[in-house]
Amino acid sequence: MANQFTIATGDLLNFALPNRPYYDNASPYTPEQYHTKLTGLGTVFQGLQAAIIGCQEVWDEDALIALSQQAGMTGFHVTAPLASNQPNSPYTQGKGAQGTPALGLISRFPILKSELLSQIPTLAQIQIPDSTLYTNFNR
Numbered sequence: 487m488a489n490q491f492t493i494a495t496g497d498l499l500n501f502a503l504p505n506r507p508y509y510d511n512a513s514p515y516t517p518e519q520y521h522t523k524l525t526g527l528g529t530v531f532q533g534l535q536a537a538i539i540g541c542q543e544v545w546d547e548d549a550l551i552a553l554s555q556q557a558g559m560t561g562f563h564v565t566a567p568l569a570s571n572q573p574n575s576p577y578t579q580g581k582g583a584q585g586t587p588a589l590g591l592i593s594r595f596p597i598l599k600s601e602l603l604s605q606i607p608t609l610a611q612i613q614i615p616d617s618t619l620y621t622n623f624n625r
Contacts, residue, residue, distance in 0.1 A: 493540075501546070503515075520549075538594065544590040545582050550566050559592060564591070
């Protein structure tokens with residue numbers, strides 16, 4: 487059992503910083519709404535006791551960092567390249583995710599390397615009914 491660890495995933499349902507517009511037809515979270523969401527997710531993540539958590543629908547990497555801290559994940563590593571709030575980000579120029587939310591990762595283990603995949607390998611491409619051939623990842 488000492489060599490085992492838990493991996494989890496969760497849809498954070500448009501997890502964005504307060505007062506940050508994300509969709510044109512959705513109001514930004516107020517500071518109070520953000521705090522409520524952060525506290526609730528923090529309690530869930532703390533209870534998971536997972537070593538790695540894949541996160542869906544992340545608009546701001548800084549919100550994901552705050553969530554890991556809220557959950558008591560001291561020393562954990564956080565990345566969400568397509569939701570980065572760092573001005574030197576080659577993907578977002580610090581604006582967080584644009585147009586669609588991104589994926590993020592919280593890990594007890596150091597993240598030594600990451601790679602963004604955009605093309606689906608030919609062998610895995612599928613025809614979507616009443617649509618076109620699905621060749622690219624969209625998140």
